[in-house]
Amino acid sequence: MQFVSRSAWGARPSRYALAYIGSTRGVKVHYEGSPVPAALARPENHGQCAGRVRDIQASHLANRDEDYSDIAYNAMVCPHGYVYEGRGAHRKTGANGNQSLNQAHYAVCAMVGDSGLTNPTDAQLNGVRDAIEWLRSSGGAGSEIKGHRDGYATSCPGGPLYAWVQRGAPRPGGGSGGGGGTPPTGGLARYTVTINGLVYGYGAHGDHVTAVGKALVAKKFGRHYSEGPGPTWTDSDTENYADYQKSLGLSGSDADGVPGESSLKQLLGYLPGGTSAKPAPPFPGADKFGPGSNNAYVTALGNQLVKKGYGSHYTEGPGPRWGEADRLNVRDFQLSRAELRGDPDGIPGPTTWRLLFS
Ligand SMILES: [Zn+2]
Ligand SMILES: [Zn+2]
Numbered sequence: 001m002q003f004v005s006r007s008a009w010g011a012r013p014s015r016y017a018l019a020y021i022g023s024t025r026g027v028k029v030h031y032e033g034s035p036v037p038a039a040l041a042r043p044e045n046h047g048q049c050a051g052r053v054r055d056i057q058a059s060h061l062a063n064r065d066e067d068y069s070d071i072a073y074n075a076m077v078c079p080h081g082y083v084y085e086g087r088g089a090h091r092k093t094g095a096n097g098n099q100s101l102n103q104a105h106y107a108v109c110a111m112v113g114d115s116g117l118t119n120p121t122d123a124q125l126n127g128v129r130d131a132i133e134w135l136r137s138s139g140g141a142g143s144e145i146k147g148h149r150d151g152y153a154t155s156c157p158g159g160p161l162y163a164w165v166q167r168g169a170p171r172p173g174g175g176s177g178g179g180g181g182t183p184p185t186g187g188l189a190r191y192t193v194t195i196n197g198l199v200y201g202y203g204a205h206g207d208h209v210t211a212v213g214k215a216l217v218a219k220k221f222g223r224h225y226s227e228g229p230g231p232t233w234t235d236s237d238t239e240n241y242a243d244y245q246k247s248l249g250l251s252g253s254d255a256d257g258v259p260g261e262s263s264l265k266q267l268l269g270y271l272p273g274g275t276s277a278k279p280a281p282p283f284p285g286a287d288k289f290g291p292g293s294n295n296a297y298v299t300a301l302g303n304q305l306v307k308k309g310y311g312s313h314y315t316e317g318p319g320p321r322w323g324e325a326d327r328l329n330v331r332d333f334q335l336s337r338a339e340l341r342g343d344p345d346g347i348p349g350p351t352t353w354r355l356l357f358s
Pocket of ligand 1: 031
């Protein structure tokens with residue numbers, strides 16, 4: 001499971017203490033029920049997902065008719081398969097319609113709407129399944145999987161998601177794992193791995209992804225690219241990498257198109273990433289960065305981004321005045337690091353700073 005904790009997505013505190021719940025009969029599945037842009041599902045737009053969760057929490061906290069104590073859901077799942085902790089396990093939801101419905105089931109909401117993005121992605125269905133299994137193992141959820149509309153007058157969770165719920169919420173491709181766990185046995189692998197501190201696999205982003213694509217093309221394993229290779233890992237990268245793995249005699253989950261350390265080292269001739277022993281300069285504080293900032297730390301940040309290979313958005317500079325190119329380059333770096341990619345907001349925090357300068 002690719003889990004994003006409340007602190008990782010920047011949750012605000014609850015308005016008052018959340019009601020404890022020992023167990024439930026199961027989980028109800030929800031959707032946003034308002035327009036969700038279709039483009040959100042593109043791999044490079046994962047950077048928007050944590051912000052969407054923050055917005056939904058803010059709208060629930062502001063809803064004085066419902067008097068929510070927090071975001072109503074126990075978890076939310078983005079189109080890239082990440083599970084965002086909402087109220088969390090052993091906390092009563094506020095989303096199912098009334099007190100007895102909230103007592104009976106947890107609530108998991110997929111970022112799918114009534115227009116735009118209406119069909120959940122395979123990664124997302126795996127993520128919803130991950131969230132359900134997490135609420136079973138960590139929150140005492142029973143075996144029921146239902147839709148919001150079961151027992152309450154609403155169209156939620158929308159036609160496509162509800163049809164999936166009625167089929168028993170199977171993992172796409174029939175695999176037993178998903179998200180950051182075991183790859184599905186059918187269809188294309190949509191999970192990621194971290195090797196030497198860098199992320200590879202569907203949705204991973206960075207110059208190290210471009211380097212893999214170029215090396216595949218050089219070794220004549222580029223036939224699945226219709227464009228690229230580029231810095232965002234797509235299904236074409238997975239298919240080409242799988243061809244390369246098969247050429248090494250690998251099979252099964254070792255040839256699913258997601259790199260392992262030895263095949264990667266063999267492809268590139270070296271293993272990218274890693275850290276030096278040099279200590280990072282002290283983090284100057286988040287208030288030194290972002291729109292309106294103009295100081296030497298912004299220049300130092302930009303220079304280090306360029307040095308690490310994350311300078312592709314600069315058309316000039318870097319310089320002391322914060323610009324959109326700084327934000328995009330920081331975002332690219334954050335998307336390349338397992339510790340940061342849950343909330344790639346493009347503003348450096350202490351962890352981004354430490355990893356960038358190490
Ligand atoms: Zn609902
Ligand atoms: Zn996402």
